[in-house]
Amino acid sequence: MSKVPAEIEITAPISSKYAEILSPAAIAFLADLQRTFRVRRKELLAARVTRQALLDAGVKPDFLPETRLIRESKWRCAAIPTDIQDRRVEITGPVDRKMIINALNSGAHVFMADFEDSSTPLWNNLIDGQINLRDAIRRTISFEDPKTGKSYTLNEKTAVLFVRARGWHMVERHVLVDGEPMSASIFDFGLYFFHNATELLARGSGPYFYLPKMESHLEARLWNEVFVHAQEKLGIPQGSIRATCLIETILATFEMDEFLYELRNHSAGLNCGRWDYIFSFIKKLSADHSVILPDRSQVTMSTHFMRSYSKLCIKTCHNREIHAMGGMSAFIPIKSDPVANEKALTQVRADKEREATDGHDGTWVAHPGLVPIALEVFNRIMPQANQINKKLSDFAVTAADLLQVPIGEITEAGLRQNVAVGLGYVEAWLRGIGCVPLFNLMEDAATAEISRAQLWQWVHHDAVLNDGRKITVELCEQVIDEELAKVKPGLNDDRYDAYEKAASLMRDLIRDEKFTDFLTLPAYEQVLREEVFA
Known part of the structure; x- marks a missing residue:
């Protein structure tokens, strides 16, 4: 030793x-x-x-x-x-x-x-x-x-x-x-x-x-x-x-x-x-x-x-x-x-x-x-x-x-993709896996950060979907619930528990009035509380 x-x-x-x-x-x-x-x-x-x-x-x-x-x-x-x-x-x-x-x-x-x-x-x-x-x-x-x-x-x-x-x-x-x-x-x-x-x-x-x-x-x-x-x-x-x-x-x-x-x-x-x-x-x-x-x-x-x-x-x-x-x-x-x-x-x-x-x-x-x-x-x-x-x-x-904002649409599919990627990546991260394929893309902390950052930005900057609906905390939480329901049938209790913890973290990050610098900071505190040593 x-x-x-x-x-x-x-x-x-x-x-x-x-x-x-x-x-x-x-x-x-x-x-x-x-x-x-x-x-x-x-x-x-x-x-x-x-x-x-x-x-x-x-x-x-x-x-x-x-x-x-x-x-x-x-x-x-x-x-x-x-x-x-x-x-x-x-x-x-x-x-x-x-x-x-x-x-x-x-x-x-x-x-x-x-x-x-x-x-x-x-x-x-x-x-x-x-x-x-x-x-x-x-x-x-x-x-x-x-x-x-x-x-x-x-x-x-x-x-x-x-x-x-x-x-x-x-x-x-x-x-x-x-x-x-x-x-x-x-x-x-x-x-x-x-x-x-x-x-x-x-x-x-x-x-x-x-x-x-x-x-x-x-x-x-x-x-x-x-x-x-x-x-x-x-x-x-x-x-x-x-x-x-x-x-x-x-x-x-x-x-x-x-x-x-x-x-x-x-x-x-x-x-x-x-x-x-x-x-x-x-x-x-x-x-x-x-x-x-x-x-x-x-x-x-x-x-x-x-x-x-x-x-x-x-x-x-x-x-x-x-x-x-x-x-x-x-x-x-x-x-x-x-x-x-x-x-x-x-x-x-x-x-x-x-x-x-x-x-x-x-x-x-x-x-x-x-x-x-x-x-x-x-x-x-x-x-x-x-x-x-x-x-x-x-x-x-x-x-x-360098500061020109790109023009485009915000779609329900894009919102759902951000929620699904955020949930899927954070769930894997909390289990100790920092790089995971999701929806035919390789996601790491950087791409997950985009997903949760866009959700925060859209909510706090009063963004609107291309179908006219305003993007709110309530809409994001509804989509989070729906995405959780989609994955639940294929998961055992431990995996679903990790998804629920990921969802809780996502909700907190979206609700916060001030943008949280890095999702990995609160996620790190979470994994340390539950860490099991080999």
Whole structure:
């Protein structure tokens, strides 16, 4: 068993297997990071609240005058490491053992192992995930499916590994440092880096990360300071860490150059996190009653504000000689319906052709079955390793372009879809599953956030369905009841209980006068109350 210092409390069991990850040296490393950066992290989270108050008062997001020199000066990010020059297809998913093997074997160039939107932060999920990644890096990972008896091992050639830690807003309540829950970002990053940085470098790769949910370049600066400190503490060469920032908040869009500048010695570019971006658009402009989005299905990458953001990402990254990564198509193969399957694959292909033609250097998929489609598109349109030489010099964008509200309808079908997705995803999340196929789409926390955010927006902004009915709390609760009635016959008592808890959370989020920042925050408190340790 791992010996934990008195000033550090771990409120979950540490088995002999877990003690390998939670070693005294690893815990001391985490505690040092937490103590070094906790004050600054809290200050930046407080700055989010201050910024939101300004937005609520009617101040529109815009490019920052105080960082104009960074945007207009000539500088570039550090040279891209050899093994991530070509990132044309990246697959993402949770950190369970089978998923890691399948994703690394999928034929994608990169696998982003996700502790964030694809994972419920239960203790077993987190520590098992760290063990799985450690074993994958050392190529000792294997898995035998107890249901089928099928064995899984790594191919000779595998994807390059990136890891997405949780965002700055999350805490890890299983670990207390000086009586205070530690930053979930530092917990996820620190354990992975401590155990694997040296091994990755010895194998010709490096500790590569995705950084989510940031709202300011000052938050990127904090990550850079964490990287510098961590490398120094472990004697890892500076610049070994590389990180791709997800541009998935409306505020981050106005600071893309600044994000790259803060991380320029550790940068692996930017990624268009489209689903969280739509969610952020609703959230950050939640006090503006003129901002009402149509059905989620109508808010596509071809809408003006989304296309503007995507192309600005390309232009910004390529000016700084670094990757601009495209986003996730939520479609997945539909084996049971060939006609619907072909329609879905056609939409995926069109989405990837748009990204590659615009100038993105790679794209995301959520399912191994989509890797060949994305590869075919990027191989055809981008035969070289990347297209950083495509500068988009003639493209210009204004704040008005980035804030243009898309036009469309709000339908009963769209309302019902939001309710069904919200219920289905939160139910799975409460059971410890952070990524789930629903209605032939792969849903994670980001897409579920859109669904519940739209319901809140429609209710509190007096939106009207295309048939003339006003969207009210009562209408939403009626639809929630109807959707619960639909699923009940096929569920056992435990599953239906989870659905009812999901419905209770959805009702609370819709009713609240003030928009709740993240559904995963109250959901986290719920799972902690009921957590069962393996």
